[in-house]
Amino acid sequence: MSDLENFSYVESSNTGSSAESFRLFQERMKVAAAQIRDIRAGEKKQRKKEDELAKILANFIATLQGDSAAANFLVYISGLLARNLPASFILVLLIINFPSLQEQTGLKLISFQQAARAGALDVTTTLPDVYWRGQQLPPAIRIAIDSWIAQISSVAGEHRQKLLDRALNGQGHFLDEIHLLATHSLDLFLNSSGLSDQSGACRGFTDYFLNQILAQIKNPPLSLAQHT
Numbered sequence: 001m002s003d004l005e006n007f008s009y010v011e012s013s014n015t016g017s018s019a020e021s022f023r024l025f026q027e028r029m030k031v032a033a034a035q036i037r038d039i040r041a042g043e044k045k046q047r048k049k050e051d052e053l054a055k056i057l058a059n060f061i062a063t064l065q066g067d068s069a070a071a072n073f074l075v076y077i078s079g080l081l082a083r084n085l086p087a088s089f090i091l092v093l094l095i096i097n098f099p100s101l102q103e104q105t106g107l108k109l110i111s112f113q114q115a116a117r118a119g120a121l122d123v124t125t126t127l128p129d130v131y132w133r134g135q136q137l138p139p140a141i142r143i144a145i146d147s148w149i150a151q152i153s154s155v156a157g158e159h160r161q162k163l164l165d166r167a168l169n170g171q172g173h174f175l176d177e178i179h180l181l182a183t184h185s186l187d188l189f190l191n192s193s194g195l196s197d198q199s200g201a202c203r204g205f206t207d208y209f210l211n212q213i214l215a216q217i218k219n220p221p222l223s224l225a226q227h228t
Contacts, residue, residue: 054087056104060094072184079177083166092155093178096148097185097192107155110147131205141193145186152182153213160217174210182206 061077064070073094080090088105095102095109102108126146128137137145156163169175187202 050086050088053091053105056101057087057091060091060098060101073181076177076181076184080167080175080181083175085167086155086159086162088155089159089163089167090181092148092152093181094185095151096144097189107151109144109151127209128205131208132201137195138193141190141195144189148186149209149213152209153216156213156217157220160220163217168214174214179203179206179210182210 057077061074064074077090088107091101091105092107095105095107126142127149128142128145167175167178183203183206186206190202
């Protein structure tokens with residue numbers, strides 16, 4: 001007899017409940033047991049996914065070895081690995097500048113062509129527009145950046161508790177390495193898109209949206225808080 005069955009039997013014997021109430025109690029215990037199994041299965045699936053992403057991150061790091069231009073990436077990534085942050089969170093900060101990582105991880109950004117097909121080319125309300133008011137970033141750039149932020153927010157939500165436990169400094173803010181890695185990735189993306197000399201603006205913008213994401217995981221909707 002399982003622990004849940006033992007428990008339901010004792011409850012029924014001690015309270016003298018009717019057969020019907022006893023049956024309903026057993027049904028509730030079965031539902032609870034099924035929910036526990038689902039949670040454990042989800043955790044196992046998440047661990048497997050994270051192991052696969054850790055291998056992708058390790059291979060990516062190996063490709064950067066000996067590349068002087070990638071020194072900053074290695075410093076920031078090493079700092080985050082030292083805090084045992086999820087590989088998926090580190091990778092999502094990189095994907096805007098490395099399309100190959102988008103393919104390998106499945107963390108893909110929405111392209112201009114995809115947005116056009118979906119009829120979503122009105123980008124006046126994207127976060128880049130809100131922040132860079134008056135500056136005309138090309139629509140394709142705004143769409144890519146907005147999609148990147150959405151991916152970061154999604155991954156942060158999946159690993160909410162781990163990030164709250166490991167990714168904050170003494171003042172309760174995201175670690176500086178997180179801000180620096182996101183800034184460096186965005187700066188190189190803009191440079192490769194023909195928008196140079198944006199480093200200062202990039203740091204201000206990444207601080208802006210990362211602080212918003214942190215606020216969301218500190219005060220999540222009830223459903224998110226219950227599942228992370």
